[in-house]
Amino acid sequence: MATQTTAVEPQDPFDDPVTSNKMAVRALIPLLITFVLGTLCLQGFNLVFQQVGADVGAPNQASLITAFPSIVLGIVCFIYGSLGDFVSLRKLVTVGLVTLFIGSLFGFVTNYFFTANLWTVIIARVLQTAGEQVAGSAFLVVATKYLRNDLKVIFFGLFTAAYQLSASIGVFAAGMLSSIAWQYLFLIPSVTILFLPILLKTLPSKSGNGQKVDAFGFVIFGFATAFLTLFFSYMAWWMLLVSVVLYVAFGFYINKAANPFITPAFFKNTRWLRAISLILVFYFVNYALSPIFNAIGTNIYHMTTTQVSLHIVWAFVVAAVVGTCSGMIIGKIGIKAGLVTAGTLMFVGWTGAAFCVNSGFVVLTMWACVFYAGCGMMYSPVVSTVLGTIEKDESGRGVGMNDLAMNVSPSIGIAIIGSLLGSNALAGHSITGTTGVAANYSNLLLIGSVTALLGLIVFFVFKKKIYEGNHALENDKANA
Structure with missing residues (x-):
């Protein structure tokens, strides 16, 4: 009796939970290294941009070396994360790594072998920033979609630890290379192109949900975000007005369009709105501690910026260590307790x-160090909490919104704190007992304290609603 054999189509490893975890972990390691090297390069140029501006004959325009990449970062953080729901991550990361490699070579060759020029530096940095952020966004999308919940908190912790560690290493690398030739900074992330063959084998090839990319929607939202980022860089109110008009136009568009990349229903998710408010509050003054400490060191203790940075770098190291351990800590005490612990620190x-x-x-x-320990621990539970309020097929857009909130909220905070810091508006007296200029710094630090306290209050007020059906808690040992 003849037996009939039926051809079986090969199963996508990302469709099976077990193989999905294995494949995701293999992809996440090179993505994390790529993100670290890209961030290291970013922090390095942030430290030496004035020297670069002087070397290229444009000292008065040196700030553009950091301003333009920051604007690009504000835009692509959201767009890349959201594209993860529509476009193959394999294709997205390929484009990102190639762009990063081209930017690295272009920046080094044009500014080392030829006459260094402000605009070749800016173009190279924009390409590098746009390329390396793909790795960061893809890392978060892969971790959210394809890892078990107990592994998610571990890799979210590694992500924030990597950022803090690369920020501290970037300062030292820039200081060392600036005494040789700052052009070598461009080459730091170029080695990531070697990860491309590994990522082509380990990243999912299927194109998100199969829907057509809403290019027009992305353009409107991208320009709105660009003008919002520009406003906080230059404090030009017309830019804020343009941003508001574009966001309003975007609101009308997604209500009328047939297949917008993000629907009005996404913004009507009250659990998500409550959860994202935690990021907006907790991250509001996160950029402010370093400039306040720099001002204290300079004006009260008569220290140089270099001396201040040698102290502050230990806080970044603490953040990196705590971030590395945060996954294990959250696994023991639970997401809720981890978030409260981070906010309290x-x-x-x-x-x-x-x-x-x-x-x-x-x-x-x-x-x-205590504050940055809290920062190192905060990322994993707060991101898990926010992404746990949305469906997994929307996780790319969730990651994009998280990135947007984490960039915009502290930008607003540093704009406010920076103006108060420069004007000494709060000098004179403080409840801490300080007087004169020291009172200004004490009062600014108290604003940060009140902001963290407000974050804890928001958490306890919204906690019950946020965690109703939150899939981030499926394996939370602390969840009763």
């Missing part, structure tokens, strides 16, 4: 520093 760090402005810079550095 941030509150204590701000408050302790506010009361110790005149107690010595080493003491201030210790409080900075």
